[in-house]
Amino acid sequence: MHEFINIFVEAMNSAPPGVIACLMLLVAYSGVLVLMRFFGIHGLVAFVVVAILGANIQVLKVVQFAVFPHPVALGTILFASTYLAIDLITEYYGAQLARRIIWLGFCCVLLFxxxxxxxxxxxxxxxxxxxxxxxxxxxxxxxxxxxxxxxxGLLVAGLTSYLISQHLDVWLFAYLKRKTAGGSLWLRNNVSAIVAALIDNTVFSLLAWRIFAATPVPWDTLVYTYILGTFSARVVIALLDTPFMYLSRRVFKNSPHAIAPAEDSRA
Known part of the structure; x- marks a missing residue:
């Protein structure tokens, strides 16, 4: 098994980082729906915890992507996929439960x-x-x-940006759902995720790469690569999860673990 993993990793290393990123995104979004299909809310909670833990480890690895002038830390894709899971919880189980799951994820990462x-x-x-x-x-x-x-330092930065951005995402998602009377799923999904992503990128980057960093990155690198550069990637990631949000309706309907969608009047 060890030898097989080595061969697989070496084969992956020969591929462009962008290809691996696309594969990571596909596995993450598909994983959210698979866990939702077979385990309902419990599967979504499990994904949130696993993704946050994984992203906090991936952030230690730096990779050079062709679209960025400087190497960037990983973890963005995996962490961004938690927005899909949290939005699904907000959509089908209510904003109040989504907020509890956010705090549960925080506690699990801290305890780990x-x-x-x-x-x-x-x-x-x-x-x-x-x-x-x-x-x-x-x-x-x-x-x-x-x-x-x-x-x-990365943990404090990650958990701080996580709490702020995820709560903002849930509030915006629930607010737009009320304002559109439950319609325009694409609107609340994308607006909430994109706005929250900008806040998350800004808070995390300032804390991780300037305030808590042993060797702070230059301001131009911080702004143009870590904040705006990865934010542009987050916008694409948010847009790509829209088909999975619509596909989730069929997944939720066919899941033996589904419950009736929550009527949540609070944002």
Whole structure:
């Protein structure tokens, strides 16, 4: 299995990053609908938690895309897919429950990182005393530190932008749903996601790459690559989830775990 994964990763590395991004987006959006179909609200909640955790790890990897002048951190696509899941919860189960799921995701990510930091508190195995068969433990310890220790600033930035932008997304989505009497799904889906994405990009980028960064990125890179550059990608990502929103109506109707759509008068 290990060898198979290595071969697969090497094959993927030879493909343009844009192709991998499209594949990531397709898997993420399809995953939302599949989990919704078979597990209902529980599947959507699970996706939100997994996507936030995954995005917080992916952000540690930097990739050069042809459309950007500077390398950018990953995680945008996976995190953006949580807006589809949250919008589906708002649409079919109500804004009040969507807000609870936002806070649940926040608590899960926070608890996960606490567990990981406590894990690092265990004294590493002394390879010299334990024997050469435990040599892998030293490499694993170093890898875990490289992944987990830089997370504090990114974690604070990510969770702050997550809470602000997701609550704004739910409020806008529910507000537009009321104003259009439940019509124009494409409008509330795109407007709420695009506005929230701009806020998310701005807050996260300022905190992660300037305020909490050990080596802050230049202002022009921050504005044109991390805020406006990735925001343009977020607009495309938001527009591409519209077909999945409409497809969700059939998925919801055929799901054995569906419940009647919530009548939510609060935005």
């Amino acid at each position: 990182n606490i567990f990981m930091i406590l894990m690092l508190g265990y004294r590493p195995v002394d390879v010299a005393a334990a024997g050469p068969e435990y040599a892998f433990a030293a490499e694993t310890e170093q890898a875990l530190k490289l992944v987990i220790q830089p997370q504090l």
